[in-house]
Amino acid sequence: MAKEKQDTLFVGSLEKGMRVLNVFGERHTVLGLTEIAELTGLDKSAAQRLTNTLHKIGYLQKDPDSRRYSPSVKALELGNAYLWADPLVQLAMPKMIELGRQLGERVNVARLAGTEIVYVIRIPTQLTAFGAMIAGRRLSALTTSSGRAMIARLGEAERKEAIETWPITALTPKTTLDRAKIAEEIEKAIVCGYGLTQSENIMNEIGIAAPIMTGDGRPVATVQCSISSLKWSLERVREEIAPHLIEVANSIHLPVQAKT
Structure with missing residues (x-):
């Protein structure tokens, strides 16, 4: 068997540093060195060097008493750079603000990222929980309305592979784990032009x-x-929300080269 060609431009130490940054998130906001090593799969010595470097250049802050780390304000600049670079965000933002005002409900734009969806725009209402206001949250594509809507528009072979192999994360007792039932819902999305879920990720949420x-x-x-x-x-x-979503989605014209 032929060996896989080595990428001579790949910088392994940079990948490990990004691995350290990526362990922080909704479930891990503050971490100690031992936890960082365990979550990244790095040995403690490597985790210490990388974490110290990220602290010194400003991407992690360190509590002087507990010696635990958390992302700094500088880390937010990475997300800011993405929002400026993605043409979808600039095209969709004014439309989403108007849509949220029109419907009086929480509206979002989600990107497909591998086997997950990522929210890149979130327009909340006064009653929206904090976690549902934050851009960057990832969810399993198969259990979300956004994921099902996009999978429904893939070619038949890609759609079949997604349904059969993409991972499912159960977040509520109502999360559908039966892939045959998910396939049925995606078939419905093909016909009606939108994806629909109920209590899959948050109870009592459509x-x-x-x-x-x-x-x-x-x-x-x-x-x-x-x-x-x-x-x-x-x-x-279906009657009062779906037509507005379809209209706005169809009004956003992305070039073939758009970032995915």
Whole structure:
């Protein structure tokens, strides 16, 4: 068997440093050195050198008493750079602000990133929980309205592979783990033009999303709305929300070369 060609431009130490930054998030906001080593799979000596370097250049802050680390304000600059660079964010933001005002509900734009969706725009309401306001949150594509809406627009072979192999993370007792049922929901999304979920990621929440396509017909993002099932029925969501999402999604024209 032929050996895989080595990438001579790949910098392993940089990859390990980014691995350290990537362990911080919603579930791990403050970490000690031992925890960082365990989560990254690095030995403690390597984790210490990398963490110290990231602290010295400003991306991690260190509590002088507990000696635990957390991301610094400088780390936020990485997300800021992405938002400026992604043409989708600039095209969609004013439309999403108007859509949120029109519907009076929380609206989002999500990107497809591998087997997950990532929220890149979030327009909250006054009652929105903090976690649902923050851009950058990742969720399993198969359990979200955004993921299902985009998978529905893939070619048949890609769609089948996604349904059969992409990972599923159960976040509520209602998260669908049966891939046959997920396939049924994606088939419905093909027909109606939007994805729909109920209590899959947050209890009593209906998610509905319409796909945003590139010029060559690839699904790369969605316009999504999250609604309380205590206030809205599925029928009302289909009748009163879906047409607006589809209209806005169709009005966002991305070039073939758009970032995915």
